[in-house]
Amino acid sequence: MRLAALLLAGLLATPALAVQPDEILADPALESRARDISQGLRCLVCRNENIDDSNAELARDLRLLVRERLEAGDTDAEVVDFVVDRYGEYVLLNPTTGGANLILWIAGPVMLMGGLGLAALYLRRRRAAPEPAAAALSEEERARLAEILKD
Template sequence: MRLAALLLAALLATPAFAVQPDEILPDPALEARARDISQGLRCLVCRNENIDDSNAQLARDLRLLVRERLAAGDSDAEVVEFVVDRYGEYVLLNPTTGGANLILWIAGPAMLAGGLGLAALYLRRRRTAPDAASAALSDEEQARLAEILKD
C-alpha cells in the first residue's frame, strides 16, 4: 500500500507537459525528435518556458509546426532553422554564439576583466604613492605655517 502511494506521488511529481494528445505523432521516433527540438524552443508568450511546457496558443502552434516539418522529412537542424527564420533568434532558449550575439556573449566577461584590471591598477598606484602624512614640510612651508599660526 505504501509502495503504491509512493509510486503515485512520484508520477504526480513529474513536470506537467502542455502537449495535447492530438499533437503527438504516431511514430515514437519522430515524437522523440519533436520533444528534443521543443525543449530548445522558447514560448514567445511565456518567455523563459519551452514550448512543451507552455499552454499558450502560440506554443501549441509552434509544437504543431515542429511536428509538421518533421513529418515532412526535415532534419532537426532544418526544423530549428525554419522556426528561427520565421520567428527570429529570440525563439531559441540557448542563443547561438555567432554574429551579433557574439558581442553579448563576450561583453560580460570583458567588462568583468576590465573592472578587475582597473581595480588592480588603482591598488597598485595607491600602494606606490607617497604617503602625504609622512612628507616633510619644506623650510618655506614651515615659515608660512608658523606665520599663519601666530595670527
C-alpha cells in the same frame, strides 16, 4: 506507508509537460525528434520555458508547426531553421555564437576582465599612495576634547 506517500509526492512534484494528447505523433521516432527539437525552442510568451513546458497558445502553435514540418520530411536542422526564419533567433533557448550574437557572447567576459583590471589598478595605486600626515591638535581642540571626554 510514509514511503508510499513520499514517492507519490515526488511523482506529483515533477514538471508536467504541456504537450496535449492530440499533438502527439503516431510515429514514435518522429515524436521523439519533435520533443528533442522542442527542448531547444523558447516559448515567445513565457520567455524562459521551452515550448514543450509552456501552456501558451503560441507554444502550442509552435509544437504543431514542428510536428508538421517533421511529417513533411524536413530534417531537424531544417525545422529549426524554418522556425528561426519565421520568428527570429530569439526563439532559440541556446542562441548561436556567430554574427551579431558574438558581441553578446564576448561582452560579458570582456567586461568582467576589464572590471577586475580596474580594481587591481585601483588597489595598486591606493597601496602606493603616501599615508596622509595626521595633523596635530591645537590647544583649543585639546581642551575641547578633554572637556568632552570628562563628561
